[in-house]
Amino acid sequence: MDAKTLCLGVLSREPATGYDIRKAFQNGPFSHFCGAGFGSIYPALRKLSEDGLIEECPSSPDVRENKKIFSITPAGRKALCDELANPAPLGFEIMRSEFMFRVFFAHMMPQDRIQALFNERKALYHDKLDIIDNLLKKNSILPGEKFIAEMGKTLITAALQFLEKNTETLFALTSPEIGQQP
Amino acid sequence: MDAKTLCLGVLSREPATGYDIRKAFQNGPFSHFCGAGFGSIYPALRKLSEDGLIEECPSSPDVRENKKIFSITPAGRKALCDELANPAPLGFEIMRSEFMFRVFFAHMMPQDRIQALFNERKALYHDKLDIIDNLLKKNSILPGEKFIAEMGKTLITAALQFLEKNTETLFALTSPEIGQQP
DNA sequence: ATGCTAATGTATCATGTCGATATGATTTTT
DNA sequence: AAAAATCATATCGACATGATACATTAGCAT
Structure with a gap:
């Protein structure tokens, strides 16, 4: 389960910036079972964008310049569903303390x-x-x-x-x- | 808490090979709260060896050739103690599922x-x-x-x-x- | 004996992740 | 109006991961 899938999961709930996604991993609903830092999130967002699984919301006057809000595309939602239903053996179950x-x-x-x-x-x-x-x-x-x-x-x-x-x-x-x- | 400290911890219990250390992380007493793969263990052992914190046990006839059994040195034991007592805020507490x-x-x-x-x-x-x-x-x-x-x-x-x-x-x-x- | 499979053992590589850091805008507090 | 906190994007070096390669040894069935 790589950073791309994790980001896709967060974005499947609502549009968000890279910063928002990190918050979801730090304090938000994902914070107690997965996570990623900026160094993983931004590259993941770029790749997802290139693959058409997410897209940048059109800039609007009430949103700060160079702030990128991403939303999941139908293709992205399908990719997430496919990944979730993937019957490959469960990967990580990691407790590090x-x-x-x-x-x-x-x-x-x-x-x-x-x-x-x-x-x-x-x-x-x-x-x-x-x-x-x-x-x-x-x-x-x-x-x-x-x-x-x-x-x-x-x-x-x-x-x-x-x-x-x-x-x-x-x-x-x-x-x-x-x-x-x- | 890096691979070096983890390996030092395992070796503080008894001498072991890289392979043994991995087993300690996979099925052994460390398996439910930390871990590392070969890619982390072998480089860590090399560095610990260079720093004199562990040493290779002398080869004996009843042990297979090119099998390297490491044991912790007094300096290594001290380094582990220092690291354990280090009052820096606790680092990882990671649950990934x-x-x-x-x-x-x-x-x-x-x-x-x-x-x-x-x-x-x-x-x-x-x-x-x-x-x-x-x-x-x-x-x-x-x-x-x-x-x-x-x-x-x-x-x-x-x-x-x-x-x-x-x-x-x-x-x-x-x-x-x-x-x-x- | 002989072949076969599993376990033991060392090691490296491409790829990805982490933590730190840089940079600046905006909002809130004082 | 200044200071501090938060918001936001981005990158970099160091390190970790999972896969793979390769070789030896042990057990065990034929």
Whole structure:
């Protein structure tokens, strides 16, 4: 699932600029299961444009110059449908967590540093929950979108609860004084 | 958190070949929260070697020729500790799921295709649970490792339960006959 | 024995992605 | 009116990914 398909997916909902698309990945409805940066988005938009899957909306006086609003074309919508229905085995299901990597090596870290990690991670989970809760408040939400938002909420809530329940257990098992052990 | 640090982390547990490291990311104790392919691992091992953070074990007659077993050096262990204790804000916490991306657009897909997706994803979750359960059976497991394995188990179980509980809800909300809607 | 398949192992390449950065316009705050 | 935040496009180097190539070893069936 490359950046082109991701952008096409975002644009299938409503016309948007490259900037808007990035927001959809950062804070928006896609933020908890996919993403892309400018370095992927702008090249993708160029290619999609060349292939006629999206097109630039005609400039209008009330829109800032050199701001490019793209909308999906019928061909683009078909391409997205085809890609979605593609029966090839599911590709990525990737969980990458620097938090987990660090906690994995808890025995090599000073305990106050682990504590800080936990607090930081809990705060981030709360932020993500807020984003999702806002999504769920919209009444225009489609079934698939709703399902995925609720799935995200469930997973993040589970992570949060796990952290809250098991923090003390971990601390009890790691000695406070151990920091560097070369 | 780059490939070098990831490899260093794996090697801090026991000496390993590039191939072993990849297995640790694919099926091993790191498989549910980080990863890297050969294209990242071998260059990382070369650089770590150049920097003296790991070293190649001397060849022995009972080990196959041109098989390179690396072990972490004291300098490498120190570098890992420093990196782990680094108080810079946590970097990645990335969830990328092609499954979620597709289900998000459930209204554009034939219902039997969604059903197939669900089954495929459930099977993968079960595989991952098996891997983690095997990790938890080892009695040499360290506290951090155990914590992360149990966190992974919790998250995957939550995902699985969510899918099982809510499949029917989603199906009820998406019309069976809708496939392509251009 | 012999052939066959799967697993082990190192390595590289084209392509794509990430994070940082540059640049400037517009809006909001002070 | 100045300052700060946000909006918006774009590119660059460094790195990651997935595919592929190639060779060895182990198991195992015929």
